[in-house]
Amino acid sequence: MKNADVRFGPFTLATSERLLLRDGEPVRIGSRALDILIALVSRAGEVVTKEELISTVWPRTFVEETNLRVNVAALRKVLGDLQEPHRIISNVTGRGYCFVASVSAAEEPVQQTQADISKPRQMPPATGFLPRQGGRVIGRDGELDLLDGQLRDVQILTIVGSGGIGKTTVAVCLAQRNFTRFPDGVAFVDLGPLADPALLPTAVAKGAGCILGTADQLTELAKQLSERSMLLVLDCCEHLVDDIARLVETLAVRAPAVRFLVTSREPLRVQGERVHRLAPLTFPSEGEAEGAASALKFAAVQLFVERVADSIGGYDLSDAEAPLVGEICRRLDGIGLAIELAAAQVDSLGIQGLAVSLRNSFDGLTRGRRTALPRHQTLHAALDWSYSLLNEAQRSVLGHLSLFNKEFTMEAARAVASDGGTIDVAACLGDLVAKSLVVADRSIHPARYRLLDMTRAYAADRLSASGRSGEASRRHATHYLALFEQAAEQWQASHDNEWLALHNRDMGNLRAALDWAFSSEGDPVIGVGLTVAAIPLWYQLSLVDECLMRVRQALEWLERQDEPDDRSLMQLNAALGFPHMRAISGCPSGAKAWERSLGIARRIDDVDFQLRALWALWVDRTNSGNSRAALEMAEEFHRMAVRSRDPADRLIGERMRARSLHFLGDQPRAEAHVRRMLDEYRAPANGTHLARFQYEQRLTARITLARVLWLRGHEQEALGEVEDMIATALQVDHNLTTCHVLSDAVCPIYLMAGDLNRAQHYTGMLLERTKAHALDVWHAYAECFQGDILIRRGNAAAGVPLVRDAQHRLEKAGFHLYRTVFRAVLASGLQALGRIDEAMSLLDEALALTRQTGEAWYVPELLHQHARLLMTQADAQEDARRLIQQSLTLATEQGAVAWASRISSWHPAEAR
Structure with missing residues (x-):
């Protein structure tokens, strides 16, 4: 029946006319579906293979089988052959x-009659086949659904994004979704x-299946397309955008x-255009990919894993x-492109090797799919194209x-890129944002801009090659x-918090500026000034290690100069000297730095720094x-x-006195x-005390109050x-204030009160916070608290080594606060293990230390614990009773009702 007019059901097919009629009326049908x-x-009646159909309908063109399925579905829709089993076209x-x-x-x-003039003129089929996808589309379902809806509402839809972000992939997938919508x-x-804009009409006509013959090609193309209902995908338009x-x-x-x-790296800016800026694939922030399950929630990780599996023949994260x-x-x-290129390197570098390589540069991302467009075969090529x-x-x-x-602001961009005022930086920045080379965040004020890391590395190479980077x-x-x-x-x-949030956003640029300033090509004078100026921000953000490293860097240079600036030396030594910044790993005592700072402050009569x-x-x-x-x-x-110009400083002195008197055992004073401090103190609105004196002062004073209240017998008020x-x-x-509260008040008071459940909860909090911020001293305190809890719960075998190791690290670093308490804890553990002599020896050492330093607040409990050990020995009963009496007398003199009550309740006969 080849080339003959045939009938089936209500349809007539005129092959020579390329016309399909239903009950004598022309039917609109796509050219592919008609073929x-x-x-x-x-x-x-015969089975026509998929390969035969594809070679017939798309001669000399590679298309995926999906295209065939989509067009068969469109044909069945036209024929009304939608119910299974299909009665017109059956799939084998x-x-x-x-x-x-x-x-x-x-x-x-079938004859062409006047009545047929109204039917659409059949035109040669479109030849712009859809490119083959490199794999399944990942992480774009939501955007595809959104774009699908927009494509129904608008005539011109432009997908905009940086090179390699996946614009073509999304456009092709969207086109596949809409095959059946367009006859x-x-x-x-x-x-x-395409390099010559004069060839644009010809290129579009060829893809759309139009044949141009007149001199005015655009007019002829418009005329032919006016008879079409189709989707025209124009890919990669940025180089000829106008x-x-x-x-x-x-x-x-x-x-x-x-x-x-x-698809373009910048919008067309034409009437009726809807612009969709394509976002990168979602990726985990630091700490969000601790395990495979959490990592695979992110589309970027899914794409990487799938492409690695394709590259090496299987891979499970x-x-x-x-x-x-x-x-x-x-x-x-x-x-997306960068992830695919990186995945191709896993075969030779491995996952760890690839991660290390990318920390240094992006140069390794140079091996892409051979079938990809040239501008997408390497990362460098994609950036070259944009540049x-x-x-x-x-x-x-x-x-x-x-x-x-x-990040950076417009003000910062002008300061750095104006090149002597010869360049309109604002206009150029706007153009770079439009071309998807710079990302703008206008949700905050002032607006913030940034370069993607790969673009930044590429642009840095270009700046270096220009000789203007210095x-x-x-x-x-x-x-x-x-x-x-x-x-x-x-x-x-x-x-205030606004100040902190605003300047926290500039931490990356602070680091970059300091790196340059102290490099061989930099200016250390600028570096010293930057370091001093940034100290308040480092304090507020609890960036202890970073502050120490930068301060030492500035001091090392400054101290080598013939006439170093006294004020800078004073400020840097003060920053270096904060005792809480001293790690247990062996750093020198902060006291020396503070003594140097105090000496300079006295010399230049700076009251604040004194x-x-x-x-x-x-x-x-x-x-x-x-x-x-x-x-x-x-x-x-x-x-x-x-x-001092600040009247609150006198009250901070009251707080300091109170804490020292507490440890000396004078609880009433x-x-x-x-209480005098807490009654009168008002924290300055600007928060200066937080940086001058390390902690929130009212909370720190309440630490002493809570400890004193418990010792004086006001347990419920203390808790x-x-x-x-x-x-x-x-x-x-x-964080520093929170850890101070936990280590000096919350954990020890709950332990003294015997509430092990709450002590365990807050010790866990302290362990977590001190580990996260490398606060080694307080972490060792937390380990001692944990060991105490284990001992009290009957697991002295685990508790004793934990306390012993933590106490050793504390003493090695010169942190002796609470050493009497921790030695008493260790002694109780040794007693539980039956090592009575060792326990006795530890208590003797602790008592000797208190006599040297004056730390008397815990002595009643040390004497009490020593007496309890002596009570286990038949020949030491008299000594035990003497120690109990000494303990009770001292507790009474100190106003430590809690110790006195504990002694009395344990051995009331001896306590009289």
């Missing part, structure tokens, strides 16, 4: 399709290779049934490698922007020096367990506070001083103070 129908009808599983309806010759040939099919036109915009705008007006799906894969995807900013489309001013600005680490780096560092000096002044006047240094040295003496020396420092601080204190500390959200 399939003709091929099947010509071999009615694994082979192809068969036309099963009854076919007969038409009684009369004249879908045409895909890759405009990337010319393509004019073409699309013209065709959209004259061919209203044609939909345009455009393990929990051990999940953090590394998360890091890889994070460094690649969720850019080639920039003018000189835009290239210069992009290179300078590579100096910013993460001067640009100086401008960058100078700008941030001025910014952080201003921030330090603002902090002194009015510190107070800071005296406070820090008081902390050092307290932590060293030397309570008498600590009280002397507190008294000197109180005298110096009279000269300690309570009087701390209420503890609960309110920890709730307030967590609300303040300053």
